[in-house]
Amino acid sequence: MARAAFVPFPLARGGPANVSYLGAARCRRKFELFYPEGFDDETYVVAERAHKERAHLEWQAELGPAALRKLIARGEFRQVADLAVRIESRTNLLFSFEKMALRDAVKTPAGARLFATELYGFLYGPGSPQQRFVDWLQALAELPQPGSRVLTWPVATVFGFIARPDRHLFLKPRATRLAAQAYGYAMPYASTPSWPLYRELLAFAAVIRRDLDRKPGFKARDMIDLQSFIWVQGAAEYEA
Numbered sequence: 372m373a374r375a376a377f378v379p380f381p382l383a384r385g386g387p388a389n390v391s392y393l394g395a396a397r398c399r400r401k402f403e404l405f406y407p408e409g410f411d412d413e414t415y416v417v418a419e420r421a422h423k424e425r426a427h428l429e430w431q432a433e434l435g436p437a438a439l440r441k442l443i444a445r446g447e448f449r450q451v452a453d454l455a456v457r458i459e460s461r462t463n464l465l466f467s468f469e470k471m472a473l474r475d476a477v478k479t480p481a482g483a484r485l486f487a488t489e490l491y492g493f494l495y496g497p498g499s500p501q502q503r504f505v506d507w508l509q510a511l512a513e514l515p516q517p518g519s520r521v522l523t524w525p526v527a528t529v530f531g532f533i534a535r536p537d538r539h540l541f542l543k544p545r546a547t548r549l550a551a552q553a554y555g556y557a558m559p560y561a562s563t564p565s566w567p568l569y570r571e572l573l574a575f576a577a578v579i580r581r582d583l584d585r586k587p588g589f590k591a592r593d594m595i596d597l598q599s600f601i602w603v604q605g606a607a608e609y610e611a
Contacts, residue, residue, distance in 0.1 A: 394555030395582050399589070401553075402603050409588030410596045419599040426462050426533045427595070433458070434534065436495040443487055451487035452477035455530060464529050464541060472519035473526055482515045494534050501566050508564050527564040536594040540576050542569070546605030551575060553604050576601075 406412035410420075432438075433454050442451050456474055459465060465473070477483045489510035493503050511522040524542040531539030544560070551558040556575050561568060576597045583589035583600070591597050603609045 392555075392582075394553055395579075398550070398554050398600075398604050399583065399586060401609070402600055405603060405609060409583075409586065410591060410599075411588045415599070419602070420595055422462055423464075423533075423536075423595045423599075426458055427536055429458050429461075430534045436491075439487075439491050439495065443491055448480070448483040448487040449477075451490065452483040455486075455490065459529055459533060462529075462533070464532075464543075465525050468519050469523060469525055472516070472521050475517050476514035476521045479515055485510050485514060490530060494531065501570075504566050504569060508566075511564075522564060524562070524564050528569070532594060532598065538594070540572055540594045541598050542572055543602065543605075546602055547572070549605030550601040554579070 403409065406415035406419075408415070434442075434451065439451065442448075456470075456477065459473075460470060477486045489507055492498075493507035496503055498506075508522065508527060511527055514521045524544050528540065528542045532541035544562070548558070548560055554575075556578060558571055558575050559568060576594065579597055579600060580591050583591060591600075
């Protein structure tokens with residue numbers, strides 16, 4: 372099962388000057404319009420949480436640290452890439468053009484090797500979270516790109532989110548920006564993924580978690596709950 376949500380950095384600009392608590396309460400009420408019992412709501416679990424958690428459990432079974440390390444040691448880079456793409460494909464997290472760009476990027480032996488080795492380093496390797504994330508972005512930028520570019524926020528964050536929802540968050544740009552605006556959180560944005568902006572996203576999630584912890588039914592189990600809360604605020608399907 373996914374572990375408790377964890378943000379390994381202090382809150383960045385998370386004090387009263389950075390958050391509108393009127394906005395925070397309004398966002399919680401919007402979530403309750405669709406899911407009155409919060410994260411404990413059965414409809415929420417079916418509609419938002421279950422498919423993301425299934426992907427995480429499948430990842431743990433097939434690409435957990437020991438399994439992924441063994442596949443890489445055997446040189447089975449294609450197997451790693453195929454498994455990662457297959458597990459992600461069962462979610463609705465990436466757009467179809469992002470899925471296609473990713474599949475194309477790991478078709479070649481060189482692309483599969485780069486993807487597999489840097490994926491392990493990002494998820495389970497040594498070094499600081501900052502360095503691992505920066506190295507991961509660099510690897511995505513260097514993958515073959517016959518069609519659409521691979522280095523986008525959704526692609527850069529989806530595997531961390533699936534594999535380790537205890538500490539990684541998925542960023543869907545439009546929905547996340549609208550959620551931050553509605554929440555009253557002054558979160559900067561640029562289309563090119565970077566560590567400073569990812570760190571800011573994690574700080575936003577930490578602020579949300581801190582605020583929701585005070586409300587029965589809203590104790591986040593992990594980043595799946597926090598990402599779902601953000602999604603409800605900014606996704607077109609949840610427009611009032």
